[in-house]
Structure formats: structure tokens, C-alpha cells
Amino acid sequence: MAYLELNNISKIFGKTTAVSNFNLKVDRGELVSFLGPSGCGKTTTLRMVAGFENPTEGKIIIDGKDVVNKAPNQRDVGMVFQAYALFPNMTVANNIGFGLKIAKKSPEEIKKRVQEMLDLIHMSDFGIRYPWQLSGGQQQRVALARALAMSPQVLLLDEPLSALDAKIRVSLRAEIRSIQQKLGITAIYVTHDQEEALSISDRIVVMYDGRTEQIGTPFQIYNFPETAFVASFIGTLNSFNAEVTDLKNSILSIGGLHLTTAENLEGRKVGDKVMIAIRPERINFSSEQKKANLFDCSIENITFLGSIVRIQVKVGDLRLFMDTFNNPFLELPKIGSTAEITCSREAVIILNQEMI
Amino acid sequence: MNLITKIHKVPFWSWFWFILGVLYFVLPLYATLVFSLQMERDTLSFKAYESAFADPEFLKTFTYSIGLAIMTIIASIALVVPTAYWIRLRLPEARRIVEFITLMPFVVPAIILVFGLIRIYSAPLNIPFTSITLIPPLTNFKVGTNILIIAGYIVLGLPYMYRSVDTGMRTVDVRTLTEAAQSMGANWGTIVVKVILPNVRTALLSGALLTFAIVVGEVILASFLGVPAFGPYLFLLGQHRAYEPAALSFTSFLLTWAAMGIIQLITGGQGQTTGAH
Secondary structure, eight states: OOSEEEEEEEEEETTEEEEEEEEEEEOTTOEEEEEOSTTSSHHHHHHHHHTSSOOSEEEEEETTEEOTTSOGGGSOEEEEOTTOOOOTTSOHHHHHHHHHHHTTOOHHHHHHHHHHHHHHTTOTTOTTOOGGGSOHHHHHHHHHHHHHHTOOSEEEEESTTTTSOHHHHHHHHHHHHHHHHHHTOEEEEEESOHHHHHHHOSEEEEEETTEEEEEEOHHHHHHSOOSHHHHHHSSOOEEEEEEEEETTTTEEEETTEEEEOOSOOTTOOTTOEEEEEEOGGGEEEOOSSOOSEEEEEEEEEEEEOSSEEEEEEEETTEEEEEEEEOOTTOOOOOTTOEEEEEEOGGGOEEESSOOO | OOHHHHHHHSOHHHHHHHHHHHHHHHHHHHHHHHHHTOSSTTSOOSHHHHHHHHOHHHHHHHHHHHHHHHHHHHHHHHHHHHHHHHHHHTOGGGHHHHHHHHTHHHHSOHHHHHHHHHHHHTSOEEOTTSOOEEEOOGGGSHHHHHHHHHHHHHHHHHHHHHHHHHHHHHHHTHHHHHHHHHHTTOOHHHIIIIIIHHHTHHHHHHHHHHHHHHHHHOOHHHHHHTOOOHHHHHHHHHHHOSHHHHHHHHHHHHHHHHHHHHHHHHHTTOOOOSOOO
16 A cells, blocks of 8 residues: 555646646655646645645545645645745754654754754754855755654655755755665655656656656656657657558658657557657667668767767758767767668657647 | 955945935934034033933833833734735735735825824714714723824834835745744744744834834824823924924934844844855
């Protein structure tokens, strides 16, 4: 039985449906990310779990108990906010111990627990400082410690790294994940940053327009997107409208080009329109060996992106991006030159919906 | 870069407007001070101050006005803090209406306010269609008149108190702080006392100071409601004496500055919400 269940959750603000028929089961100790663009309903869903918004419909069950009618201060959930939300009038230690004081724990117990939390976030000597004496990253670590001090049933993180610079974001997300795994706490993490979601999550819920688009592991979400939105939102993507031309050999045509796919075309018929997608890193310059999908192309543009080099090529009337790993001895083609590119049958994915 | 170089780098017009501003504020104060020290011919002395403070009416009216100011501040905080808090938290759409209401004292003169108060509260307020008295005529007894004048002062101080508190709440993002406290199990009482009030302390003190200054110097409400307040006393003194009102005016300025100094001392270093880098 799942530890946290969201059953048919909907939230309507006036005439706007923010969340529609949302379903999710989260196991104990699992970290699930809500990923999507602004306004997709991810934060609203999180706030409903926290109790700051009431669902228009549906149930929220934590450890077998429906908490929909419980006030936020009775739900036993810890929350980390984007804007840290540390109490400016209190020291770091008092911030962390605030919930424990509310719960009427003894001063000794509070002191011990606060120190444990400070040690956990590697800020053992920062207890006497005030929030304004800390950097953004340190403030967010304190906010995390404060949320964890009460040993909540569920930890909710609402874009906790959005206000931090890139380097701190990367190190802090690893720290959050490590602490979450160490404590074995069930967590929901809201983000619009796909890299963050892919790196930190056990599972990702991709949301769009108040709906769930796909739920899966980071590997599944990236490599096997089920909808056009997921495919376009996660990573860079080459996508095209294609037509089924040969069912037996799984051949699709785009303009005058023919592509072979490994996807099952069962239930389709010749002439059906489908949306296909190919990740840039799945396209390579051709080696000697004959591949399934081999095309002549001209090199249109080359962009250096650090660890990868993105090359824009033109095949017939189609423009594609292909990615190749950077290395100091990489021999790149010249812009305007021609080359042969290829991709495997497995790289050609058929999407379920029309492209957005 | 040393100080002289820094001063030279400030553009001419910046200096011009700065000096003009200083003169605008300081000259009248300087003139009042000099005048208040010239009670004795050809010499500067504190004679006007001695004379003013020696008058028993001064102490009586001044302490009475301070009492009114304290009561007004307490009642204003009790009214404004929960209102501003709830508007920020749950009723942001009501902010425009409330801001409009709080600005009414700038539009409706105090004389209208006091006549309205006298007209309504000088007769008993009965339950409609009965002869049962709900509120007796407040102007007929001392406590009632004090209640009326404090209510009037709350209205006069609203623009300052509400804006101070509202700005303070915006600075500390009360909504997120409230949610953070709620998620840790705090109830409304704890949130207001332990989280909100300490974090809007500076704003409260600013609003309180402005309210204090308004109440201590107010003349119209106090005169028409016939209370022995400092404002009417100063006004009457000005009609009969020359130097003492100047001495008392300057003393009022000093008291205001002292209050501001105290606020700075109490709130020094607080209210910073941005992170160090």
C-alpha cells in the first residue's frame, strides 16, 4: 500500500482549472518530482498536500488516513519554500527548534535535536547566527533542517533551489537527495528544471495544463516519452509529422525520406499520420557499417555547449539537431560541408499526441 | 577613495537640492529655538522654558495627551495589525478598498469628523423601533468623551499606521512565513505573536511614533470635544504669550527626535531579510 496517495485530485479557482483529476501513489522513502512549466499546477498540487489549498475534489491519504479536512498545522508534513521563509527574528537554532517548541518538547530534547539537524546540514557552528547573516544556500539548508526537525511524515519541497546560483544548485540538490535517502523520508519535490528533476528523483510526474502527462523514472521519462509534450519538455528533441508507409518493415516517411522504427505499428495502417521524435544524441555521423537510417546532410551550424557540441544539419527539407560529446581532439565538420548521418531504429520514437 | 574626493564626485545639483532641503527643515526649527531663548532682552536664556514648564496646566495637559496617545496606539495596533495581516493573507482583493478608507482623513477634514462624532454620539443610540438604549450619549460623561476622541484619533492616524504596518508585512512576506509556521504545527495565535509581530516591530514603532505626534499636537478634536489636551493648551498659550509656545514647540520636536532615536536603538540591525553573499 502506498504511503502517500492522491486520488482524483482537482482544484478549480473560479473559472480556471488548476489541477484536473490528478492521481499519484508514492511509496515510503520515495522522492517524486513534479515537473512542468509555470502554471501547470505542480505547486498547487503540492500546496494541497500541505493543506494550504483545499482540493475541489479528491482525497489525499497519508499513511492510510485521509487528511483533506485537516488544517496545515495538523498534517505532519514539513515544507521547504522557494523563498526560504526563515523567521528573520529568530536565530538559526531557534528557527530549527520552532516546531519542536510548538510540540512542547523539553528544552534538552530541543537542543539535542537542533544540534543533530545542524550536524546533518554541515552547519554545526551556525546556530547562533540570524538568517540575514547567511548566504542563500545556507539559508535553504537551514530551511531544510527546520522542516526535517519534526520528523514529518512527508517532506514537501517547493522549487527550493530556484533562487540560488547554478553551482550552489547542483551541490545542494545532491545534498538534499543524500539527506532524503539517509533519513528515508517520503518527499515531493516541485521544480521546473528538468535537469534537477532527472538527477534527484526516484520518479517524475510531468505535468502540463493541470494534467499528468507521464509518470515514470527519470530514465523512462527521458528515453521513452509517451506524449509530445513530455518529449519536447525534457531535453532537446527533433520532432516531425510522419506517415506510415510500410507496416511489415516498420517504415515511416517524412517528405521523401524513409525512416525505420523499432516501435510497434500494430493497430495502425498505411497512410496513418504519426508524430515521431529523435533525440539529438541518438544521431551520429555514419561509420563504415551500413545502418538502418542513413542520410546525406549538409552542416548548417555548430554550437559549442561545453560538454557537448550541437550540430544543426539539413536533410532534404528537414532541419535536425545532433549532439556529440566534446573532447579536445574532436574533428568537427566545416559549416557548409556535406556528411552522412545515421540513427538506429530504436532512436525513432512514435509519440501519442499531436505536437504542441 | 578619501572623503573629499567622494564629496567632489557628487554632482553640483545633488548638493544644491540637498542643501535646499536641509535649509527648508532646519531654518524654521533654528528660528524657533533662537526665538524661544530670547525671552530676556539682549541675552539668550531658558527663561521661556522655565516659565512654560512651571505652569501646572502644561504637565496636566501634556500627560493627558500622552495618555490619549498611548491608548490610541494600542487600539490602532489592535485594529490595524489583524486587518492588514488578513488582507495580505486571505483578502488581497480588499486592499484597494481598505487603502481608500485609510486615506479618508486626508480628504475629510478633522472638523467634519468631530461634528459627525458629536452629532451621532451626543444623543443615546437606541435599538430601532424600541426605547432600549444601546449606547448612552458618549459626550455626556468623561469616559465616553475619551472613547470618542480616541476613536477619532484612530481615524486620523489610520493613513500612517496602516501604511507602516502594510509595508512592514510586505517586506517580510507574511504569507510565506505564516505557511512556514503552519507547516510546523503553529496555530494562529502563535503565528501572530511569535512570527508576525516581532517581524513588523519596526513598522509598528514607525506607525506608533507618527500616531503619537498627531495625537499630542492635535487641536480640533480636542477643542470641540472639550478635553484638557496639550494641543488646545498650546493654541491658547500662543494667543496670550510669545516665547513659551516656541519653547514648547521646540520641546515637542526634541521629544519626537528622542522617540525616533529610541526606535533606531530598539530596531537596529533587525529587519534584514536578504542573504549575505
